[in-house]
Amino acid sequence: MTVLALIIVLAVVAVLVVGGGVGLLVRSRRRPKPPVQAPDAPVLTADEPPTTTEPEDPGTLDGVPPEVESPAPTTTIERPEGTESRLVRLRRRLAGSQGGLGRGLLALLSRDRVDEDTWEEIEDTLITADVGVGPTQELVARLRERLRVEGGSTASVADVLREELTTLVGRDADRSLGTTGADGGPxxxxxxxxxxxxxxxxxxxxxxxxxxxxxxxxxxxxxxxxxxxxxxxxxxxxxxxxxxxxxxxxxxxxxxxxxxxxxxxxxxxxxxxxxxxxxxxxxxxxxxxxxxxxxxxxxxxxxxxxxxxxxxxxxxxxxxxxxxxxxxxxxxxxxxxxxxxxxxxxxxxxxxxxxxxxxxxxxxxxxxxxxxxxxxxxxxxxxxxxxx
The missing domain is CATH 3.40.50.300 (P-loop containing nucleotide triphosphate hydrolases)
Known part of the structure; x- marks a missing residue:
């Protein structure tokens, strides 16, 4: 065998060896890899049904408490004040704002001498207080008659004035509210x-x-x-x-x-x-x-x-x-x-x-x-x- 022929034979052998290695490498790359299974997941067989696990308490995650939904706001129902306490409180307030009328009349009627000028002042006081002309004249006429007949001390004058003012306002009128219906209706x-x-x-x-x-x-x-x-x-x-x-x-x-x-x-x-x-x-x-x-x-x-x-x-x-x-x-x-x-x-x-x-x-x-x-x-x- 000549040297040239020997070189050709060696070259062919080298080509075959290299080609075979490359083929093995390619086949190995094409082979599918086995699935990667989570380390904690159980291996299931065809005869075993899947099982479920309870979710972890959200309150324990990273030590952060869970968010709690705020309850819907509720309207607070008020309890109104009773009638008796209203009357006491409002009477005191009324005395502060309206007491000047009665005290002014009492001061005029308690003078040592109640003459015509005094009675004119009394009329003016009543009219200025919006009593009205007619009711004023009636009240003054009754006061003059009673004080002329009864006379008396300042205390008795105050009693007369109270009685006549109450008569003027009207003690006997029906002031109840008509809030009751007939036959069970409202x-x-x-x-x-x-x-x-x-x-x-x-x-x-x-x-x-x-x-x-x-x-x-x-x-x-x-x-x-x-x-x-x-x-x-x-x-x-x-x-x-x-x-x-x-x-x-x-x-x-x-x-x-x-x-x-x-x-x-x-x-x-x-x-x-x-x-x-x-x-x-x-x-x-x-x-x-x-x-x-x-x-x-x-x-x-x-x-x-x-x-x-x-x-x-x-x-x-x-x-x-x-x-x-x-x-x-x-x-x-x-x-x-x-x-x-x-x-x-x-x-x-x-x-x-x-x-x-x-x-x-x-x-x-x-x-x-x-x-x-x-x-x-x-x-x-x-x-x-x-x-x-």
């Missing part, structure tokens, strides 16, 4: 008055007063022309857990009032209080509509009380409003608000004499329980500056 109370007198607030405060007496109350927001009135009444109702029936803004007030009374009858309410739109006494159309509200409500149940809310600070100017409202809806009772402000105590006498109906409730502040039944004896005592 009492229906319409609350009327001009915007700005505190009408909607009075409805809310009256609801609180009735709730304190354990009465089941429902409110009707029939002042549909003023969105703020509906919102305000709803807030009053939420605070004492009282349902409020509302309607669309600008809707028919009579329809809302009708629905409220119907709902009250269905739900077994004791009293339905209906807040009506504040009417201006010089707008005949609106006043006619107020009359419509009353007529529509009475198709569902009799109206047992119509309360007229008057701002006591308007004095004699409020008499025109009072007369018109009385003509339209047959007012059965009066609520005097803001009596602790710049109001004159004599307005109680004047408005009763004008309408022939009694003052049944008085408001003496802005607090939620600053409304109380009107008590003639307590009122006169407050006029005389007596707090107890």
């Amino acid at each position: 009492g229906v109370v319409l609350v009327v008055g001009v915007n700005g007198t505190g009408k909607t607030t009075t409805v809310g405060k009256l609801a609180r007063m009735l709730v304190a007496e354990d009465r089941r109350v429902l409110l009707g927001a029939a002042d549909t022309f003023r969105a703020a009135a509906t919102e305000q009444l709803s807030t009053w109702g939420e605070r004492v857990g009282v349902e409020v029936v509302t309607g669309p803004e600008g809707g028919d007030p009579a329809s809302v009032a009708f629905d409220a009374v119907r709902r009250g009858a269905e739900d077994g309410a004791d009293v339905v209080l209906v807040d009506t739109a504040g009417r201006l006494q010089n707008k005949a159309g609106l006043m006619d509509e107020l009359g419509k509200v009353k007529r529509v409500v009475e198709k569902q149940a009799p109206v047992t009380e119509v309360l007229l809310v008057l701002d006591a600070t308007t004095g004699q100017n409020g008499m025109t409003q009072a007369r018109v409202f009385a003509e339209v809806v047959d007012v059965t009772g009066i609520v005097l608000t803001k009596l602790d402000g710049s109001a004159k105590g004599g307005i109680v006498v004047a408005v009763q004499r004008e309408l022939g109906v009694p003052v049944k409730l008085v408001g003496l502040g802005e607090g939620p329980d600053d409304l109380a039944p009107f008590d003639p004896d307590g009122f006169v005592a407050a006029l005389l500056g007596e707090t107890d």
Whole structure:
């Protein structure tokens, strides 16, 4: 064999060896790798069903406590103040704001000599206090007669003045609220008055007063022309857990009032209080509509009380409003608000004499329980500056 042939043979052998190694390497790369099994996972066989494990307590992860969902906020239902404590507190407040009238009269009547000039001062004091001309003349005539006949000391003068003022205010008038319906139905109370007198607030405060007496109350927001009135009444109702029936803004007030009374009858309410739109006494159309509200409500149940809310600070100017409202809806009772402000105590006498109906409730502040039944004896005592 020549050298050339030997070289060729060796070259062929080398090629075969290298080719075989490469083929083995390629096949090894193409072979699939066995699956990698998690070290903690159990090996399952065809006969073994899968098992589940409880998830780890999230409270133990990394020492971080789990998030706890906050409970939904709840509305706290308030317990209104009772009637007796209202009367005591409001009498003291009234004595502070109105006591000047009675004390002034007592000082004049206790002079050593009560002459004609003194009686003129007494008349002026009463008229300035919004008692009105007619009631003032009657009171002065009775005082002059009794003091002429009885005379006496300062103590007896004070007793005479107290008795005559109480007679003037009216001790025998029926001041109970008509909140009881007939045949098991709810009492229906319409609350009327001009915007700005505190009408909607009075409805809310009256609801609180009735709730304190354990009465089941429902409110009707029939002042549909003023969105703020509906919102305000709803807030009053939420605070004492009282349902409020509302309607669309600008809707028919009579329809809302009708629905409220119907709902009250269905739900077994004791009293339905209906807040009506504040009417201006010089707008005949609106006043006619107020009359419509009353007529529509009475198709569902009799109206047992119509309360007229008057701002006591308007004095004699409020008499025109009072007369018109009385003509339209047959007012059965009066609520005097803001009596602790710049109001004159004599307005109680004047408005009763004008309408022939009694003052049944008085408001003496802005607090939620600053409304109380009107008590003639307590009122006169407050006029005389007596707090107890």
